[in-house]
Amino acid sequence: MFSTRPIRNEKDLFGKRHKEAVKRLNKTVREGDFAAILGPRRVGKTSVINVFLNKYGSKYKYLYYDLAFGMGREAISYMELTPVMSNISEEELDYSATLNLGLVKMDIKPRGVVEFQNAFLNLLRCLNKKGERVIIIFDEAQVLPRFAPLNMLGMLQTISDGFENVTVVLSGSMPGLLERILNPSEDKPFFARYVERIHIFRWELEESVEYLKKGLGKRKYTEDELVEAATELSNVPGFLAYYGKLRVNGEPHDRAMLMAVEYAVKLWKLDIRNFIRIYKSPAYVIALKKVAKGPSFGVTTEEILTEITSLTGISERRAKEILKNLVDGGLLTKPKRGIYQIPEKPLRMAILEFQDREIYF
Ligand SMILES: Nc1ncnc2c1ncn2[C@@H]1O[C@H](COP(=O)(O)OP(=O)(O)OP(=O)(O)O)[C@@H](O)[C@H]1O
Ligand SMILES: [Mg+2]
Numbered sequence: 001m002f003s004t005r006p007i008r009n010e011k012d013l014f015g016k017r018h019k020e021a022v023k024r025l026n027k028t029v030r031e032g033d034f035a036a037i038l039g040p041r042r043v044g045k046t047s048v049i050n051v052f053l054n055k056y057g058s059k060y061k062y063l064y065y066d067l068a069f070g071m072g073r074e075a076i077s078y079m080e081l082t083p084v085m086s087n088i089s090e091e092e093l094d095y096s097a098t099l100n101l102g103l104v105k106m107d108i109k110p111r112g113v114v115e116f117q118n119a120f121l122n123l124l125r126c127l128n129k130k131g132e133r134v135i136i137i138f139d140e141a142q143v144l145p146r147f148a149p150l151n152m153l154g155m156l157q158t159i160s161d162g163f164e165n166v167t168v169v170l171s172g173s174m175p176g177l178l179e180r181i182l183n184p185s186e187d188k189p190f191f192a193r194y195v196e197r198i199h200i201f202r203w204e205l206e207e208s209v210e211y212l213k214k215g216l217g218k219r220k221y222t223e224d225e226l227v228e229a230a231t232e233l234s235n236v237p238g239f240l241a242y243y244g245k246l247r248v249n250g251e252p253h254d255r256a257m258l259m260a261v262e263y264a265v266k267l268w269k270l271d272i273r274n275f276i277r278i279y280k281s282p283a284y285v286i287a288l289k290k291v292a293k294g295p296s297f298g299v300t301t302e303e304i305l306t307e308i309t310s311l312t313g314i315s316e317r318r319a320k321e322i323l324k325n326l327v328d329g330g331l332l333t334k335p336k337r338g339i340y341q342i343p344e345k346p347l348r349m350a351i352l353e354f355q356d357r358e359i360y361f
Contacts (some may be wrong), residue, residue, distance in 0.1 A: 001054065001214070001215040001217075001244070001248075002215045002241045002242075002244035002245040002248055002335070003241060003245075003277060004046075004238070004241050004242055004245060005051060006046040006047045006050050007044070007051060008050045008051065008054050009051070009054065009309040010051050010054070010255045012201075012205070013047060013048070013051050014095070014207070014211045014214070014237070015044075015203055015207050015211070015237075016032070016199070016207075017074055017142075017157065017200070017201060018044050018047070018048060018200065020084075021037070021198050021200055022048055022051050022052045022055065024198050025037070025048065025049070025052045025169065025198060026052060026056045027131065028167075028196040028198070028341020029056075029131070029167050029169065032109065032133070032164065032165070032167055033167065033179045033194055033195070033196050034160065034167060034170070034172045034194070034195045034196070035167070035170070035175045035195065035197075035198055036141075036169075036178060036195050036196070036197050036198065036254075036347070037049065037169065037170070037171035037172075037198045037200060037288075038171075038172060038175045038198070038200070039173065039199060039200030039201065040110075040173055040175075040202065040236075040330050041173040041236075041237060041238075041267075041271060041311055042237065042238030042239065042267070043173075043200050043201065043237055043238070043328065044200055044228045044237045044238075045112045045139070045171045045173065045200055046171070047173075047237075048200060049080075049137060049139060049169065049171060051162060053085070053137075054311035057087060058087070059132045059133070059136045059263055060084070060132070060134065060135050060242035060248075061088050061133070061135070062086060062087060062088075062125060062134065062135040062136070062137060062138070063083040063086045063088065063134075063135075063136050063137070064084055064085040064086065064141045064265060065081065065083050065084065065105070065136070065137060065139065066140070067080075067138055067140040067141065067143045067144070068141070069272075070098060070141045070146060071141040071143060071274050072274030072275075072277045072278065073139060073143070073227050073277070073278075074145050074147065074278055075146055075148070076147050076166075077147075078110075078113050078116050078147055078361060079106065080220045081147060081150070082105060082106045082285070083104070083105060083115075086105070088101060088127070090102075090314050093126065093279075096122065096126070097122070097126040099119075099303050100119040100120070100122045100123035100126070100221075101123055102121055103119035103120075104114065104116070104120050104123055105308055107239055108273045110181075112177045113149055113150050113293060116150065117150060117151065117155065120290070120312075121155065121158060122157065124136075124159060124166050125162075125163065125173055126227055127166070128162075128163040128164070128165045129314070130165075130167050131165060132165065133165055133166075133167065134163075134165060134166045134167070134168050135168070135169060136158070136159070136166065136167070136168045136169070137168075137170075137171075138168070138171070138173055138301075139171045139218075139360065140171065140173065141170035141171060141172050141178060141181065141241065142172040142173075142174045142177035142180075142181065142186050143172075143179060143180045144179065151294060152169040153181065154183075156168060156185065166264045167252075168255070170182075170308040173199055173330055174328060174329045174330050175262050175328070175330060176324075176325075176327055176329065176330075177211070177328050177329060179328070180328070181332045182185075182195050186345060190273060190310055202236055202237070203230075203233060203235045203237060203240075204235065205227070205230050205231070207231055208226075208230035208233075208235045208240055209223070209226045209227060211237070211240060211244075212226045212229065212240060212243070212244055213226065214228070215223075215248065216244065216248065218250070219247065221247070221253070222253075225253040227242050227252075227255065229251065229253070229256070229260070231258055231345075232257060232261055232345055232346075233260060233261070233264060233346065234277045234343075234344035234346065234347075236264070236346075237345060239260055239263070239264045240260075241265050242259075242260045242264075243256050243257065243260035244266055246259055246260060260347060261349070264344075264346030264350075265346050265353065266345075267348045268346055268347045268349075268351075269348075269350045269354060271331075272285075272288070272331070272350060272351065272354060275284060275329055275331060276361070279322075280301075280328075281312075282312065283308050283311075283314060283318075283319065283321055283322050284325070284326060285351075285354060286308055286312065287304050287307070287319075287323060287326060287332075288309060288332070288342075288351045288354075289332060289351055289352070289354070290304050290307040290308075291304065291332060291340050291341065291351075292342055292348045292351040292352050293344055293352070296341070296342055297339075297341070298335060298339035298341040299339070299340055299341075300338055300339060300340075301323070301338045301339075301340070304319075304321065304323060304340060305319045305323075307326075308322060321338065326340075327340075330343070331343075331347070351356065
């Protein structure tokens with residue numbers, strides 16, 4: 001029952017809102033709208049997409065791209081843009097479409113970015129003409145702009161404007177960065193089509209406890225233990241799955257908690273490192289540490305800006321940008337105007353433990 005890999009079967013997908021997200025995704029795609037699946041890390045975005053594909057995928061033609069590998073990278077080659085899953089078979093395509101599919105799947109190596117881009121659009125054009133609904137899914141889509149010179153945003157624009165039977169699903173754990181793709185500034189290409197935003201949230205405390213109870217079945221546990229696990233792991237499905245797995249494998253509560261928190265902190269440290277790889281400045285860690293050391297209800301903009309500017313000497317305008325990037329990247333939340341919080345307990349621990357030398361790798 002407890003799996004630390006994305007869920008595929010609907011019966012394993014726990015939580016009313018997760019199940020509703022699958023239905024909404026199907027409805028959106030069926031109606032031909034673009035969809036964006038937004039939610040923090042390890043909350044079940046990929047699971048929702050997988051369950052959707054597993055349940056409804058046979059009704060559509062799809063190409064599924066998992067771009068998670070690009071999260072800590074500034075530049076990604078189009079040669080790495082290969083679908084991890086697709087149900088488009090060569091038999092039902094004509095010769096040129098087969099060739100394009102080969103280039104898109106990299107079975108045949110394209111000779112350059114332009115050839116690849118053309119192959120992609122030609123394949124979609126051909127599928128679009130057949131009248132079946134086609135879905136292109138990009139998991140962790142906030143990295144799409146980093147495929148330059150491959151113009152992914154331009155391709156989305158072309159699909160949106162010209163291919164009425166093709167729908168794009170974008171998922172991302174960096175909500176603000178994904179919004180920048182959905183709503184770019186005036187000087188960038190943008191697609192005018194309506195985008196249905198499907199938010200996935202961490203579980204409520206009761207849901208977390210229910211999930212653990214369901215998975216633990218007749219094993220021995222106390223209500224307090226489960227509440228503690230849910231609270232310390234901030235109701236994050238991915239971390240609770242890990243805790244549950246340890247319990248099922250015979251670890252007592254205290255040890256399972258310790259190991260699950262350690263796992264969560266380790267993953268968050270990796271995420272922070274990936275973030276800094278893209279954004280570079282040590283000011284990010286300074287800002288995060290300032291909030292992490294403050295009270296759990298949050299730290300004011302003023303306090304953080306003062307800390308950043310006094311320790312680094314950068315301008316206040318630049319310091320404000322840093323705060324905005326941290327919120328867009330999902331590392332800080334802004335519960336109300338002028339207040340910043342760390343969204344999860346394990347993230348707070350990861351920040352406090354983060355060594356400054358780690359900034360420079
Ligand atoms: N609704 C759910 N029911 C049961 N398990 C879940 C659910 N959502 C997530 N999980 C578990 O949590 C873990 C993370 O899920 P998943 O990979 O789908 O999340 P994600 O949001 O895509 O994460 P990431 O940010 O790493 O891409 C997996 O082990 C999965 O089994
Ligand atoms: Mg995922």
